[in-house]
Amino acid sequence: MNLAQRAHLKNLMDLLLKHEPLVHYPVHDIRGAKDAATFRLTEAQMRAALAARKSLMMDCSQAVTCLFKWAGLKDPNGLSYKYAGYTGTLMQHLPHYADSSKGRVGALVVYGPGTGEHVSMVYTPGDDPLLWSHGLDGGPELVTLSRQRTYHHTPATFLNVSGIGPI
Numbered sequence: 001m002n003l004a005q006r007a008h009l010k011n012l013m014d015l016l017l018k019h020e021p022l023v024h025y026p027v028h029d030i031r032g033a034k035d036a037a038t039f040r041l042t043e044a045q046m047r048a049a050l051a052a053r054k055s056l057m058m059d060c061s062q063a064v065t066c067l068f069k070w071a072g073l074k075d076p077n078g079l080s081y082k083y084a085g086y087t088g089t090l091m092q093h094l095p096h097y098a099d100s101s102k103g104r105v106g107a108l109v110v111y112g113p114g115t116g117e118h119v120s121m122v123y124t125p126g127d128d129p130l131l132w133s134h135g136l137d138g139g140p141e142l143v144t145l146s147r148q149r150t151y152h153h154t155p156a157t158f159l160n161v162s163g164i165g166p167i
Contacts, residue, residue, distance in 0.1 A: 001073065001164050006105040008071040012043075013123055013132040016063075016140050019050045024057045025137045038062065039084045043070035060119050061087045063134040064108060067121065074164050076108065088115025094159035100145055101127045108159040109145065111152030118152050119159075 016023050038056045041049065046066070049056060058066060061077075062084050068076050077085030078093035085093075091110055103109070103122040109131060110116040120133035123142055131148055134140040149156055 001106060001162055005071060005073060005166070009067055009073075009106045009121070010123065012067050012070050013121065013140070015047070015050070016056075016067075016134075017132070017142065020138075020140060022050055022053060022055050023063075023134065023140055024055055025134060025139060026057055026059055039066060039069075041066070041070075043072075046070055058134065060133070060135050061085060061090060063140065064090070064119055064121050068161075068164065069167075072166050074167055076159075076161055076164055086115070087117070087119045090119060090159055091116055091157070094161060095163075097158045097160060098155070100129055100156070100158065101125075103129050103158050104162070106161050108161060109148075110157045110159060111148070111154070113153065113155070116157070120148060 038058045039062055065077060065084055069081055075081045076094060077089040079085050087110055090108060104125050105122055107122040109120050111118045118135050120131040122129045123132040124130035128144050128146045130142055130144055132140055133143050
């Protein structure tokens with residue numbers, strides 16, 4: 001992934017932050033029809049939906065997957081966007097690392113053992129990176145790694161997305 005692709009991801013994160021009241025987290029039926037509809041949108045369709053003040057519905061793993069799709073990048077789940085993966089699919093497909101200072105824009109951070117309980121994305125790199133996170137209906141939001149660790153089970157596992165290229 002090059003700098004322009006990372007900048008595109010960050011611009012998409014900014015767009016969803018700007019339209020936060022329209023971006024919802026499913027409370028029931030996580031893989032329901034509305035989430036699937038968001039997953040099928042192109043970047044242009046997503047932008048048009050937000051411009052028309054239509055809601056988007058997605059959980060955390062769908063949100064990061066959609067960001068990659070809308071940025072024109074390969075599916076981080078390794079599923080070629082045939083269907084939405086989940087946090088565990090991301091963990092199975094991408095290389096892991098633990099050093100938070102190595103995370104660049106777009107790197108994924110998964111919390112919890114096994115298949116994980118939440119995934120967020122690096123927004124601003126650093127020793128305590130600022131993360132873009134969509135884990136509740138009041139999101140997406142920006143939160144530091146240290147703050148987000150207080151909400152989730154450890155460990156925090158970073159997923160390397162540097163090898164993901166254009167579709």
